[in-house]
Amino acid sequence: VNIALLNYDFRSKDKLFLSIFRENYQEYIRQSSEALLDTTVSFAERIRKFMDVLTAQMMEQPDLPMFILSEIHRNP
Numbered sequence: 602v603n604i605a606l607l608n609y610d611f612r613s614k615d616k617l618f619l620s621i622f623r624e625n626y627q628e629y630i631r632q633s634s635e636a637l638l639d640t641t642v643s644f645a646e647r648i649r650k651f652m653d654v655l656t657a658q659m660m661e662q663p664d665l666p667m668f669i670l671s672e673i674h675r676n677p
Contacts (some may be wrong), residue, residue, distance in 0.1 A: 623660075626669055633651060636653070636654045
């Protein structure tokens with residue numbers, strides 16, 4: 602990818618950053634929500650699934666949760 606293509610698609614570094622942030626945040630929330638909203642299992646099982654999802658997410662991208670929190674705090 603070259604700079605001209607990035608500028609054409611996103612127009613600025615801020616818009617590129619926002620696009621990347623949104624994509625990661627939405628996937629993070631989607632995975633977490635699926636575990637909690639599964640009404641076919643007990644509440645205790647939903648909590649276990651939720652914790653499994655969070656653990657897997659943190660193993661894959663250990664800096665992502667703190668990054669999301671810091672960005673939400675910096676720019677709500």
